Amino acid sequence: MGTSYLAIWYECNHQCLCCPLTTYDRLHKRLSFDEIKDRVALIKRQDTVPHIVLSGGEPMLHPDFLKILEFVVGEGFHITVLSNATRCKNLDFVRRMKQIIPENGFDIVTAIHSSTPAIHDKLTGVSGSLLETLAGLDHLVEEEIPVTIKHIFNRLSHPTLVETFQYLEEHYPPQVGFQFCTMDYSGRAGKNIKELFVTMEDIREPVEKMLDYLEMRMVKKRNISFIETPFCLTDPYYWKYFNNASNGLDTYIAPNTDERQVDYEVSSECGPFYEPCEKCAVKQWCAGTWRTAYKYRPTGLLKPICNMQNE
Template identity: 30%
Template sequence: MISCLPAGGGLSLEVDSIKVARRIFGSRISRAILRRFLEPDPSGARTRLEHVLSMLAQRDKDKENMSFSCILDYYFSKLLFGAALKFMHIKREEFEQGISDPAIRRGIELVLRSLLSYGVTVPQKLAAPFLVVWNFTNACNLKCVHCYQNAGPIPGPGELTSEERLEVIRQVDEMGIPLVALSGGEPTIHPDFLHVVEEGARRGIYMAVATNGIRFADEEFAKRAIEAGLRYVEVSLDSTKPEEHDGFRGVKGAWELAVKGIRNVVKYGGGRVSVGIAATVTKLNKDCIEDMVRLGEELGVNRVVFFNFIPTGRGKEAMELDLTPEEREDVLRRIYREATRSSIQVVSTAPQLARVSWQMSGGEDVLPTHFTMPRSSTLKAVAEFVGGCGAGRIYMAIQPDGTVTPCVFMPIPVGNLRREKLKDIWENSKVINDLKDKDLLKEPCGSCEYRYVCGGCRARAYAYYGDYLAPDPGCLRGKLVRESRAEAMIAAGGG
């Protein structure tokens, strides 16, 4: 369904583009081709598509070792992808470089499986999540004021065993999920951390970690984690001032160790490991956006991520730290300015950034939540494909005891891996299926012309209203709509 927007107002996929995409992927021939490429591959690869993409990444090497069937698949796919790249204005060299990464190949396969299963939808419904965020343990060596997990010094009751953790990785691999991010608690202090990273990397999964950085301050640990196959390390850092960060994180000296950890990963990663800084934006640090980006530049990181404050876990006791809608709007505008200025990636988990970037650029630019991508004529379409808040749509979460939730910030159990398969939970959970449908959102999000690129943060809606389809209370546009409607009702009553 294409949203009908007022002139000069919001953002939607171009009607011609969506018609072309639906015509292509809805045809009987296209679907037959997709089905063939998504079949198990005789060579041992998960699918024919995975094998073909691997061959394309090698740029015509080893064709003499291919079977006749493989050669046909190879040349046909080369023509097919060539036409697709031309349509999307992507250079062939960039594509070939991208598909040399197994995680990128998984992502392409997931998109095509989703198109085969659901056709072209806005936002796109996925056959599996792109990302699983796994709260690896409830144990942590800090005492953060806002901890969504309410983590403590020891593991929680009933955490998964070592064997069960490996089974999680096996299920993720079986579903073709491209990325796993280990979080917590503090995942790096658990004895299974390196083993699970190694197993995920061996299977071609992009392994990431969200960490306080303290273990990475140990050079030997940093080297071992990189050797195990970590691809992305995101270190929490809430201020450029050590005393402010330490106060927020509850342990003196945490800032110095986090910065040392960042430096070690940058130093020993050798370009193989991306490094990010993650800052949770509150009233305490809302004026430090520009300083945080500059610190990231000085440290040599690849990206700075500004997280929404969500009052869940221990954060419920610190709701006074949350930004007003006006403050959040100002922060997002400054984040967008930094994103256009800086040589590193600057993103936010606040889905309203898509709307703000669209408005500030005069309709020329849009930054989808969590993602950064090169500016192109297809950027608007990609933004609606991604669809704003990814909870239960782009990603899902696993808790230390195997409980599955739509998001780490949304404590709604939708299943448990000790009783159910991850695939079955993804396909059958009512909550997950509700979150996939932006047309179920309640007012004012439900009628907002930006709902397909934003839709509000579902975790914030749940934290404030106990309803994951409720409006995001932090959105300035939503606040203005509510005030306007209230004034209209008062005026109508007075008349």
């Protein structure tokens, strides 16, 4: 299923250390509702784009968010909203949103960096942000709106990875999915890369310990997925949770694409770009990691998996 990405504006109530937006991006604040309608019409001409990601900034704070959501729903897209969910602490807003969304083909993806408030709030740059996001998630679950909790690996939060997902597993029902990914060190994340960068070797042990815990606890199957993450992060037993490599986006719309309105066939900046990956036995399926990570750590980042038949 092809995917279109629509950043409706770049304003946000968080100042995340790991935000990939650049200073140039932030100079372009928003798209109006009419601009969005015109650009979505261009997407609709592409028959291979049934899925759209609404993002930002924080998309739910756009003054026309519910109007935009209703329009996109009416155009027949499957919709994913990338949001910090803090606006969802308002139960009336959540119920208004529920009246708009379709019964199927809709979900909200929200990042939780750590169950330790000091760590999560340091990464978002806003005191009290963890409690606000958790309150929003509670309302979304209460109203039976599909939610996925996302975690982006980084040095600040990875020591609490296991306890974070122990808490989330106990707190949220199996209908709430868990998603994990490596970090794109672009924009603000690039400026904080020394503080955030974590090696695959460092991540491996807590990730496998966390997955072992989740597997023991899951009475009902919870959707667990790894995106933008290389196979060599874990033992092959856990590859059942990994998504394969992506070719990128069919279309991309954002406030900083004014001159061209829509970018088509945008190639992914995440993949097995590391030179030794060329000899890896699973290269064609592996999602690899972000090009920005290779630039920061040009050697020893990944460990190619050998084809034993050729040894």
